[in-house]
Amino acid sequence: MANALHNAAISRVMFGDQYSISRCVVPSLSTLPLRAMHKGKHVELNRTVMVVKAKTNSDFDDSDVDISLSHRVNAVKLSKTLSICDHATALLQAGVPVIRLFFGESDFDTPGAIAEAGMNAIREGYTRYTPNAGTLELRQAICHKLKEENGITYSPDQIVVSNGAKQSIVQAVLAVCSPGDEVIIPAPFYVSYPEMARLAHATPVILPSHISSNFLLDSKLLEANLTERSRLLILCSPCNPTGSVYSKKLLEEIAQIVAKHPRLLVLSDENYEHIIYAPATHTSFASLPGMWDRTLIVNGLSKTFAMTGWRLGYIAGPKHFVAACEKIQSQFTSGASSISQKAGVAALGLGYAGGEAVSTMVKAFRERRDFLVESFREMDGVKICEPQGGFYVFLDFSSYYGREAEGFGVIENSDSLCRYLLDKGLVALVPGSAFGDDTCIRISFAESLTTLKTAVERIKKALIPLSSSALV
Ligand code: PMP
Numbered sequence: 133m134a135n136a137l138h139n140a141a142i143s144r145v146m147f148g149d150q151y152s153i154s155r156c157v158v159p160s161l162s163t164l165p166l167r168a169m170h171k172g173k174h175v176e177l178n179r180t181v182m183v184v185k186a187k188t189n190s191d192f193d194d195s196d197v198d199i200s201l202s203h204r205v206n207a208v209k210l211s212k213t214l215s216i217c218d219h220a221t222a223l224l225q226a227g228v229p230v231i232r233l234f235f236g237e238s239d240f241d242t243p244g245a246i247a248e249a250g251m252n253a254i255r256e257g258y259t260r261y262t263p264n265a266g267t268l269e270l271r272q273a274i275c276h277k278l279k280e281e282n283g284i285t286y287s288p289d290q291i292v293v294s295n296g297a298k299q300s301i302v303q304a305v306l307a308v309c310s311p312g313d314e315v316i317i318p319a320p321f322y323v324s325y326p327e328m329a330r331l332a333h334a335t336p337v338i339l340p341s342h343i344s345s346n347f348l349l350d351s352k353l354l355e356a357n358l359t360e361r362s363r364l365l366i367l368c369s370p371c372n373p374t375g376s377v378y379s380k381k382l383l384e385e386i387a388q389i390v391a392k393h394p395r396l397l398v399l400s401d402e403n404y405e406h407i408i409y410a411p412a413t414h415t416s417f418a419s420l421p422g423m424w425d426r427t428l429i430v431n432g433l434s435k436t437f438a439m440t441g442w443r444l445g446y447i448a449g450p451k452h453f454v455a456a457c458e459k460i461q462s463q464f465t466s467g468a469s470s471i472s473q474k475a476g477v478a479a480l481g482l483g484y485a486g487g488e489a490v491s492t493m494v495k496a497f498r499e500r501r502d503f504l505v506e507s508f509r510e511m512d513g514v515k516i517c518e519p520q521g522g523f524y525v526f527l528d529f530s531s532y533y534g535r536e537a538e539g540f541g542v543i544e545n546s547d548s549l550c551r552y553l554l555d556k557g558l559v560a561l562v563p564g565s566a567f568g569d570d571t572c573i574r575i576s577f578a579e580s581l582t583t584l585k586t587a588v589e590r591i592k593k594a595l596i597p598l599s600s601s602a603l604v
Pocket of ligand 1 (some may be wrong): 236295296297298299322368371372401420431432433434435440444445
């Protein structure tokens with residue numbers, strides 16, 4: 133009991149009064165392990181172990197259940213885009229007319245021919261498990277696409293189809309990274325990359341880039357940060373969140389650096405390949421001299437074909453690595469949906485770069501991009517870099533930080549600016565902090581032009597009181 137009181141005192145010192153000790157789990161002080169729980173995390177505790185739980189966790193208040201979670205899950209953050217989505221959706225459900233511009237999802241419907249192929253699959257009873265790596269028909273269609281559009285040769289056994297590109301990426305990270313390895317991630321980055329590295333117990337190494345250089349990775353910075361621990365470089369072009377597109381010349385420069393490091397592989401996330409605005413063009417990293425052997429291409433159908441809910445992505449690469457991804461998938465999920473794979477074959481059959489169905493969507497995205505760029509370019513205190521691909525614009529609003537809004541407080545960073553714009557402007561956006569760049573916020577233009585016009589008016593109006601307020 134003396135121990136319990138002692139532990140309770142420590143818990144108050146360490147965690148304040150909102151935490152309590154639910155039980156002591158140690159046999160004797162001398163052999164005590166060193167862990168305690170704090171907000172679901174194990175905490176080192178001076179040779180005293182106890183299970184501490186939040187008093188607010190009513191599910192477990194009087195229970196003896198050890199609510200500790202794995203180190204793996206504790207190391208990972210919840211996706212910020214998903215938590216903002218939940219918050220804004222809750223407001224909408226409460227009747228607040230919020231405009232949601234945080235989605236990484238096209239507002240278009242899946243083109244009719246693709247949807248029809250999915251429906252036919254159901255009608256024809258094509259509803260059973262498929263091979264773990266994906267149907268041969270779809271893998272052949274992917275090989276054909278990679279040859280025709282990217283000039284790279286793969287055979288079906290060098291392709292694994294998954295439930296979305298996200299699964300393809302995490303499986304690749306888990307397949308090639310070991311504890312202590314470094315995953316090199318240019319920032320701003322797609323939110324999941326660092327967390328995926330952490331899931332593999334690898335260390336994310338973030339390389340910042342700047343709006344003044346169109347948020348492109350500085351090859352000298354890359355070179356300076358590569359070591360024998362560097363295992364994977366993740367490139368994303370066109371980039372979510374910045375819309376930056378890597379030119380062939382810059383990719384060649386990067387390839388020359390990569391070639392000097394035999395341990396280093398490249399994961400090339402090409403999910404937005406076809407949502408690109410001329411004169412920008414897409415170069416697949418594996419097509420560069422000497423890079424095929426060490427590149428894992430990830431692509432998906434979510435963005436290009438407005439198929440987010442169908443959950444279809446794939447990886448292409450040397451068989452040795454792809455087979456490792458396949459092995460992981462065989463224990464996680466097995467093959468992707470049979471119905472979606474039939475739809476995927478139809479999508480890839482629409483013609484070069486998705487044919488007219490895709491070019492019509494890209495034309496609309498381009499019009500929206502032009503509208504946003506024009507609207508924000510003329511605004512004081514905002515820096516913008518015109519996106520060359522994707523459906524996001526990543527705007528530097530940092531000149532508003534340090535300003536105070538009546539009834540809200542000080543805008544400290546991208547998180548508080550987003551909260552402010554949600555509160556006062558009823559527009560939900562994603563803070564740059566989620567992507568590793570706190571100076572910016574991300575606006576998705578996967579919404580109609582009419583909605584975007586209303587959103588811009590609301591944002592501008594909400595920012596007026598900030599512009600006129602003094603810096604604090
Ligand atoms: N990569 C990037 C850069 C993305 O933006 C996304 C989705 N937002 C994904 C991968 C995952 O896409 P999906 O799993 O829907 O194919």
